[in-house]
Amino acid sequence: MQQLESPQRSRGLAVAAKPDRRPLLVDRLGLWFSKSSTIDGLWIGTTESKPYPALRRVEDALQLTKRYDTLNYFRITRNLDRIWVHLLPSGQAHYDRSLNACTLDERYVLNETKTLEQIASTIVHEATHARLEGWGIQYLEAMRIRIESICLxxxxxxxxKLPDSEPLQDEIVRALEWCASDPDFYSDKNFWWRHQEGEVETLRYLNVPNWLIRWAMWLIHRRRQRASVSPES
Known part of the structure; x- marks a missing residue:
């Protein structure tokens, strides 16, 4: 990316799943109905419609990784079971422990301003989350700054290792600096609010009627008010 992404849509920063979370029924159904392919034992799928451009972009990003960085490519295929493109309310990407998957937001992958190098770098980031989880390092609130710094x-x-990647490297350096300067961004509470706000954005993307979007926004506002007066807030 040519500039640092807004914290509202930062990759790798999704709602933290409970360590013992099982795949949701909606996720299992989504996987079942996804268009998919397999590369070096890694399942790649998408919920988008034909001609599946996001699926092709992910495949091309993996081939780019394999060409320039065999070690990181090996870690991706070893530590992940899946790369799944669908709509994510709370981020451009995150590691879903229940699926052992790098999940990518459809809007991010299809964004023409995003390059294959950026998508490949995002996959490397989420595969690092998977690797850390495999070592027993859970994505708990107190550990998140250190974990995100490792992934960055x-x-x-x-x-x-990529040619002409200096602007992307500069972006990651700035992200590391921001990561250390705003620890509250990683709190469970802020994760939850961003997820709810992202659901409104997703409704707009799906062209849901305005009355339903307004109701969702009212509900979020009411929850914020209750949280602000709660003794535990």
């Missing part, structure tokens, strides 16, 4: 440094390592 892995992106830097990957990007350094």
């Amino acid at each position: 440094r892995r992106e830097l390592n990957f990007l350094a």
